[in-house]
Amino acid sequence: xxxxxxxxxxxxxxxxxxxxxxxxxxxxxxxxxxxxxxxxxxxxxxxxxxxxxxxxxxxxxxxxxxxxxxxxxxxxxxxxxxxxxxxxxxxxxxxxxxxxxxxxxxxxxxxxxxxxxxxxxxxxxxxxxxxxxxxxxxxxxxxxxxxxxxxxxxxxxxxxxxxxxxxxxxxxxxxxxxxxxxxxxxxxxxxxxxxxxxxxxxxxxxxxxxxxxxxxxxxxxxxxxxxxxxxxxxxxxxxxxxxxxxxxxxxxxxxxxxxxxxxxxxxxxxxxxxxxxxxxxxxxxxxxxxxxxxxxxxxxxxxxxxxxxxxxxxxxxxxxxxxxxxxxxxxxxxxxxxxxxxxxxxxxxxxxxxxxxxxxxxxxxxxxxxxxxxxxxxxxxxxxxxxxxxxxxxxxxxxxxxxxxxxxxxxxxxxxxxxxxxxxxxxxxxxxxxxxxxxxxxxxxxxxxxxxxxxxxxxxxxxxxxxxxxxxxxxxxxxxxxxxxxxxxxxxxxxxxxxxxxxxxxxxxxxxxxxxxxxxxxxxxxxxxxxxxxxxxxxxxxxxxxxxxxxxxxxxxxxxxxxxxxxxxxxxxxxxxxxxxxxxxxxxxxxxxxxxxxxxxxxxxxxxxxxxxxxxxxxxxxxxxxxxxxxxxxxxxxxxxxxxxxxxxxxxxxxxxxxxx
Amino acid sequence: xxxxxxxxxxxxxxxxxxxxxxxxxxxxxxxxxxxxxxxxxxxxxxxxxxxxxxxxxxxxxxxxxxxxxxxxxxxxxxxxxxxxxxxxxxxxxxxxxxxxxxxxxxxxxxxxxxxxxxxxxxxxxxxxxxxxxxxxxxxxxxxxxxxxxxxxxxxxxxxxxxxxxxxxxxxxxxxxxxxxxxxxxxxxxxxxxxxxxxxxxxxxxxxxxxxxxxxxxxxxxxxxxxxxxxxxxxxxxxxxxxxxxxxxxxxxxxxxxx
Numbered sequence: 070x071x072x073x074x075x076x077x078x079x080x081x082x083x084x085x086x087x088x089x090x091x092x093x094x095x096x097x098x099x100x101x102x103x104x105x106x107x108x109x110x111x112x113x114x115x116x117x118x119x120x121x122x123x124x125x126x127x128x129x130x131x132x133x134x135x136x137x138x139x140x141x142x143x144x145x146x147x148x149x150x151x152x153x154x155x156x157x158x159x160x161x162x163x164x165x166x167x168x169x170x171x172x173x174x175x176x177x178x179x180x181x182x183x184x185x186x187x188x189x190x191x192x193x194x195x196x197x198x199x200x201x202x203x204x205x206x207x208x209x210x211x212x213x214x215x216x217x218x219x220x221x222x223x224x225x226x227x228x229x230x231x232x233x234x235x236x237x238x239x240x241x242x243x244x245x246x247x248x249x250x251x252x253x254x255x256x257x258x259x260x261x262x263x264x265x266x267x268x269x270x271x272x273x274x275x276x277x278x279x280x281x282x283x284x285x286x287x288x289x290x291x292x293x294x295x296x297x298x299x300x301x302x303x304x305x306x307x308x309x310x311x312x313x314x315x316x317x318x319x320x321x322x323x324x325x326x327x328x329x330x331x332x333x334x335x336x337x338x339x340x341x342x343x344x345x346x347x348x349x350x351x352x353x354x355x356x357x358x359x360x361x362x363x364x365x366x367x368x369x370x371x372x373x374x375x376x377x378x379x380x381x382x383x384x385x386x387x388x389x390x391x392x393x394x395x396x397x398x399x400x401x402x403x404x405x406x407x408x409x410x411x412x413x414x415x416x417x418x419x420x421x422x423x424x425x426x427x428x429x430x431x432x433x434x435x436x437x438x439x440x441x442x443x444x445x446x447x448x449x450x451x452x453x454x455x456x457x458x459x460x461x462x463x464x465x466x467x468x469x470x471x472x473x474x475x476x477x478x479x480x481x482x483x484x485x486x487x488x489x490x491x492x493x494x495x496x497x498x499x500x501x502x503x504x505x506x507x508x509x510x511x512x513x514x515x516x517x518x519x520x521x522x523x524x525x526x527x528x529x530x531x532x533x534x535x536x537x538x539x540x541x542x543x544x545x546x547x548x549x550x551x552x553x554x555x556x557x558x559x560x561x562x563x564x565x566x567x568x569x570x571x572x573x574x575x576x577x578x579x580x581x582x583x584x585x586x587x588x589x590x591x592x593x594x595x596x597x598x599x600x601x602x603x604x605x606x607x608x609x610x611x612x613x614x615x616x617x618x619x620x621x622x623x624x625x626x627x628x629x630x631x632x633x634x635x636x637x638x639x640x641x642x643x644x645x646x647x648x649x650x651x652x653x654x655x656x657x658x659x660x661x662x663x664x665x666x667x668x669x670x671x672x673x674x675x676x677x678x679x680x681x682x683x684x685x686x687x688x689x690x691x692x693x694x695x696x697x698x699x700x701x702x703x704x705x706x707x708x709x710x711x712x713x714x715x716x717x718x719x720x721x722x723x724x725x726x727x728x729x730x
Numbered sequence: 731x732x733x734x735x736x737x738x739x740x741x742x743x744x745x746x747x748x749x750x751x752x753x754x755x756x757x758x759x760x761x762x763x764x765x766x767x768x769x770x771x772x773x774x775x776x777x778x779x780x781x782x783x784x785x786x787x788x789x790x791x792x793x794x795x796x797x798x799x800x801x802x803x804x805x806x807x808x809x810x811x812x813x814x815x816x817x818x819x820x821x822x823x824x825x826x827x828x829x830x831x832x833x834x835x836x837x838x839x840x841x842x843x844x845x846x847x848x849x850x851x852x853x854x855x856x857x858x859x860x861x862x863x864x865x866x867x868x869x870x871x872x873x874x875x876x877x878x879x880x881x882x883x884x885x886x887x888x889x890x891x892x893x894x895x896x897x898x899x900x901x902x903x904x905x906x907x908x909x910x911x912x913x914x915x916x917x918x919x920x921x922x923x924x925x926x927x928x929x930x931x932x933x934x935x936x937x938x939x940x941x942x943x944x945x946x947x948x949x950x951x952x953x954x955x956x957x958x959x960x961x962x963x964x965x966x967x968x969x970x971x972x973x974x975x976x977x978x979x980x981x982x983x984x985x986x987x988x
Contacts, residue, residue, distance in 0.1 A: 334922075342922050445919035453919060461742050461764045469745040471760035530760065546922050 072259050073183035074191075076170050078247055079285050085171065088293065095297040102304025103312070106359065109393050113352035118320040128426075129318040138424040142366060145211060146424070152204035156233075158197035159240075162190065163296075191262040195244075199265050202237050205230070219365045219381075225306040232302075236295045243288035245269025250281040310362045314425045317360035320353055321426045327417070327576060327627045329434060331584035332545045343438025343543060344401055347393045350435060357427040358390025367419030367429060372657040372679075377672025378412035382419035382429040385409065389432060402436045408671065410436050411448035415541050415662030416622040421653055437543030447542070448667040455666040456539055456547060463533030463551065464499040465666050474529025476501075476508040482515045483526035489562040491526035493518070496578055496591075498571040499534050500696030506703065507696040510570050513725035514594060520728045521607040525568075531558045537573040540581070542663035549585065552577075556587045567591045570721055572623035572695045573661075593624060594721055595634040595694050602640055610729040611642030617688035618645055619679065619702065620655035621695035634694055634720055641727045646686040656682060658705075660697035676705030684715050694720035731787040731904075734843040735776045736834055736861070737769035737806055739799045740854040747955070754950040755823045756854070765802035768849025770917040771910035775879055776847050777810035778915065782881070787845075788812050792837065794830060794938060795822040807928035808920035814931065819938035826946040827855075831863035836941030838868055844884075846907040850875050858909070865907035873900050877913040 077084060118125075131137045136150035165182065173179040182190060209230050212222055244263060248270035252260040260267040273281060303309055322328075332342060344350045367382040368374050374381050388405045402410060410433055419429045440446040447453040458467035474484060476497075483491055495518070501511040518525040533551045540548035555578075559567070567589055569575040579591030592600075601607035616638065624630040631652045635645060650656040659675030669675065680702055683691040691706075693699050702717045741747070741761040750757040765773075773791065780787045791811040793799040796819070803814040817833060819825070825833075838846075846865070851858035858874075865872030877897070878889025884904040889897050891911050920928070963979070965972040980987045 337926065340923065441919075442922040445921045447919065450916070456919070457764075461762050462744065467742075467744050469742065469760070470762050471746065546925065 071184035071187075072256065073180070073187050074247075074251070074259075076166060076182070078251065079282055080289055082170075091294070091297050092300075095301040098301040099303055102301075103309075106304060106309075109397075110352045110355050110359075112347050112393060112397055113350050113355045114348070116351040116353050118322075118353060121323055124323060125319045125321060128321050129315060132318045132424075132426070133315045138426065141422065141424065145208065145364070148204045148207040148211070151200055152208065155197040155200040155204065158193055159201065162194040162197070165190065188259070188262040192264075195263045195265045198237055198241060202234075202241075205233055205237070209234070217365075219368050221363055221365070223307075223363075225308075228302070229306060229308055232295060232299055236292060236299060239288050239292040239295065241265055241269055243285055243292055245271075246273050246276075246281050246285040246288060249273035249276065250278055250285070307362060309359060310425070313356065314360040314362065317356065317426050320356065322428055325580055327415075327430075327623075328580065329431060329540070331549075331581070332438075334546060334549055341439075342442035342545070343440070344432070344435040345439040345443060346399070346401060347389070347397045349401075349439070350389065350432065353428070354389060354432050354435075355393045357425075357432075358386050358393065360425045361386045361390070361427050362425060363387065364424060366422045366424065367427075370418040370422050370654070370656075372414055372416060372418070372659060372675045373412040373672075375656075376659075376675050376678055378409070379406060379671065380409040380412035382413075382433075385433065386427055386429060402440055405436065407440060407446065410440065411667070412671070413662050414622070414657045414659055414664050414675070416655075416657035417626045418622070418654070418657065421626050434541060434543060437541075438545060439543070441543035442546060448663075449670070452542065452663070452667040456542075456544060459534045459536075459539060459551065460547060463554075464503055465534065465538065466499070466503050468503050470533070471530045473497075473502045473532055474527055476511050477515065477527055477529070480512065480515045481519050483524065484529045485526045485558075485562050486529065486531060489526060489564075490524070491564075492524045493526075493566045493568045493597075494559065494562070494564040495525050495527050496535070496567050496569045496574050497527055497532060498569060498574045498696060500700065501570055502532070504696065504700065507699060507719075510696060510699070510719045510721050513719070513721040514568075514570050516725040516728065517594075517598060517601070517607065517721060521601045523601075523606075526562075528555075528558055535571075535574045535577040537577040537581075538663040538666050540577070540663075541661070542666070552582055552585050556582055556585055559587060559589070564589060568594060568597050570594045570694070570696065570719070572621045572628070573697060576623050576627055593628075593630065593694070595624060595630050595637065598720070598724055599633040599637050602637065607724075608729065609641050609724065609727045611640065612727055613642045613644065614690060614723075615644045615646060615688050616690040616692045617648055617683050617686040618651065619648070619658065619683065619691055619693040619698055620651055621693060621698050622655065622657050622661050624694065625655050626653055634692075637720060638692060638723060641723050643692075643723070646688040648682045648686055650682060658693075658695075658698040658701035660701045665697050665700070674705065674708065676701040677709045680705035680709050680711055680715060684709075684711055689714070689716060691715055691717045692720055692723060693717065731779075731783065731844045732842060733776045733779065733787050733789045734838065734841070734846045735769070735772050735789060735791045735806065735811060736846065736848040736864070737773065737791060737793050737802055738766045738849070738852045738854075739763050739793060739795055739802045740766045740852055743853055749953050749955065753952050753954075755953055763798060763801065765805055766849050766852050766854075768851060768853070768910055768912070769802075770849075771912070771914045772847035772849050772908075773806045773809050773811060774915045774917040775908070775910060776845075777918070779845065779879075779881055780810060790815055790841075790843075792817065792834060794819050794825075794833060796820050800933070803933065804928055805920065807931045807933075808925040809918055810924065812931065814933040816933060816935045817938045817941065818935055822938070824946075825942075826948045827857045827859035828863060828947040829942060829944050831860045831867060832944045833938055833942045834860070834864050835867035836943075837936070838864075842905075843868075844904045845881075846870075846905075848907065848909050850909045850911045861907055861909040868905075868907070871902045871906040872909075873902065873906065874909045875911040876908045877911050879908065879914060 139149050140146045169180055169182050244266035248260055248266050253270045253274055341349055365383055371382050385405055392399050392404050413433045415430050417430055455465035458465050462470045497511050500507040533554050536548035536551035567578055572593055575593040656679050658679055691702055693702060699717055699719050706712055706715050742764050745761045748757040776789050780789055789811040790813045791803055791806040792815040793803050794817040800816055807814055848861035862872055873888050875891045876888045877891045880887045886902055888900050890900055892898055965975055
């Protein structure tokens with residue numbers, strides 16, 4: 070006879086009725102728990118996240134079954150993934166038992182849990198149980214003993230850890246007791262395929278059969294009832310993430326990164342702009358709060374949180390959830406705190422790292438929209454002044470708009486108003502136009518174009534701020550005023566291609582302006598110069614230099630432009646010394662999200678934190694390719710007393726200085 | 731209560747000014763225009779009075795000039811004024827303060843405004859006379875350079891800024907005209923719903939000739955930029971070296987160090 074074991078040994082087939090009865094009860098509680106939550110999600114506005122189902126499903130499978138995003142943080146990520154996989158095997162094992170006993174055997178007369186398959190089944194489940202316990206142990210030590218900074222432990226965590234631990238332990242002991250009464254006596258060779266059960270069974274081998282039988286019954290029922298409780302409490306505890314976070318992968322935002330809803334300002338039916346209440350957000354914003362597991366990975370990477378600002382992306386998501394469930398009529402920006410909302414640099418580090426695919430940034434911007442558009446508020450008077458300056462002169466400094474093209478006097482660059490026959494339009498941006506230091510970037514860019522025989526033109530006094538900083542601050546009205554004016558001028562010249570030296574202009578013109586009718590190729594200098602070099606239009610005379618590179622958020626995380634600037638700098642002779650936080654994990658300079666217009670009044674300074682990281686590489690040079698970053702970095706170098714030790718340059722300056730060869 | 735706010739559109743002061751063709755004013759090419767800063771305080775104060783009095787007061791905002799002055803009128807409406815009045819005049823820059831005040835007084839004659847707010851002065855001409863003359867023509871009280879304002883029923887307590895930063899407190903009752911100085915308040919940023927509402931508010935347009943019969947009392951002979959009388963020196967370089975050079979300059983060119 071083929072090896073197997075008696076299913077429901079000591080329990081009996083008669084258990085089926087109470088067992089399925091209790092399961093039905095657990096399933097009912099489970100479904101009812103989720104059903105109640107759906108009503109809360111539905112408070113949010115409609116949003117279609119059911120398009121492109123193929124892409125969505127593949128994202129879901131990769132992240133649920135392969136745990137891709139979870140695994141990005143090795144320590145706790147590995148523990149979670151191994152727990153998930155092994156617990157999954159235990160779950161499948163239980164299903165197989167059910168399938169045989171209550172379906173294939175009674176209906177088809179087929180028993181598959183026998184012979185070699187049974188041996189593999191038994192071994193797999195034992196090993197999976199062991200790994201589950203091990204992974205749970207690692208997670209338990211981390212959460213309750215090591216207590217990483219910022220990890221918040223709540224009641225749910227105690228319940229979940231205790232329950233999972235007890236389910237696994239009772240399972241193993243029940244198995245051991247059963248084996249002490251059966252296999253260990255009758256077929257010790259088979260017991261080897263249940264190694265953990267065997268070891269435990271040996272502890273009980275001296276017990277009498279009657280005692281083993283009653284202890285086994287007790288353990289079996291305890292194990293079963295706890296497993297059913299586990300199912301029942303899923304919707305009521307953090308365990309809900311098993312389903313909600315999985316579903317959140319399905320509802321992932323497939324729009325280009327950083328896309329913001331462009332408000333139709335002509336629609337007179339709109340009475341509320343931005344989010345003041347839960348009902349002003351979308352259902353997905355509420356769903357996100359349920360998908361969040363408070364793993365704090367976002368908080369750990371938030372530059373505002375790291376420098377003592379009252380902002381934690383994790384807490385904002387939680388506060389939205391709490392408001393939706395407990396106090397749906399409450400004023401959201403008030404519940405969260407305007408200071409926290411203003412502190413965000415929209416650097417997207419939170420969203421990039423989130424294992425649950427939560428969308429933090431647009432929630433913050435929606436609430437900022439309410440503050441600016443509905444209440445006329447700003448993070449400070451200086452930001453209000455900057456907005457007024459943008460309105461009047463098209464730049465945040467308040468310089469006369471007519472002086473915008475002054476930096477180009479004497480350079481080989483066309484003013485479109487006079488001659489619009491150009492290969493590329495250089496959209497200069499406010500900083501490279503007006504800021505004394507950043508004008509070197511503009512001049513360097515023109516030099517590069519001249520060397521590559523690219524006919525380049527600028528709009529001069531017809532160019533206005535792209536509107537990005539005020540848009541991220543929430544001022545959609547002023548943004549659109551700027552955007553519409555720029556688009557009209559650009560379209561009037563029949564431009565074929567736009568190049569920017571500023572990643573903020575780059576994203577705004579290339580992506581945001583599409584909603585307002587500008588559909589042109591827009592490129593950032595990083596890729597533009599990389600293209601010129603590879604097409605052999607631009608020849609560099611490499612000079613060796615050591616440097617570290619700061620990834621601008623709006624190039625790296627937002628546009629995946631990470632290798633191109635590094636390749637250009639390498640071609641210029643550079644030897645890179647990477648900072649720990651680089652590429653997709655780059656640490657913001659502090660200027661994004663309109664923060665360039667506002668003073669940093671709370672906590673320590675983000676730019677000082679960043680230059681410290683650069684200085685730690687011992688590279689003498691910090692290269693960036695964003696005027697906002699350069700401004701923040703140079704300021705950080707001065708205030709951190711690093712002058713003479715660390716110098717900051719823009720990529721265009723490095724390239725322009727090595728033209729020739 | 732009926733409130734009038736008089737506003738002027740002026741060039742942004744960061745602009746580079748050039749004298750115009752007829753040599754009596756600035757050329758408007760390449761200038762960005764905005765609401766006179768002091769007039770923003772006036773609008774804000776009027777709106778605050780309205781808010782404090784349970785929205786009962788009715789605020790009219792008035793501006794004289796070419797069509798472009800509709801922009802600041804719209805802004806004032808978005809900030810909370812109820813009605814705009816545009817006294818159209820393509821050559822308002824040629825009018826002297828007497829004519830401007832007389833024009834506004836002509837408009838006010840049958841309107842019986844209880845409270846009039848104007849800026850302390852315009853940022854471009856800077857005569858600081860229009861408000862004062864207007865009050866005189868209407869025969870109402872006038873309090874200038876106001877930096878604090880409180881109204882209780884029809885009794886006003888205003889804080890004025892005098893020479894040398896000295897303040898004085900003045901108590902008076904309506905009807906009255908107030909000219910507003912920096913420090914009075916922080917003008918609000920118009921909200922988007924209010925910007926949209928402003929588009930639908932009443933905007934009355936009259937040719938300036940409807941109210942102006944007076945000849946000017948003063949005229950501009952010529953406008954010119956001041957002659958360059960030497961310029962500042964910016965020292966750059968090493969701190970020690972700069973200190974040495976500064977010491978040398980102070981010794982050679984001033985009597986500060988002997």
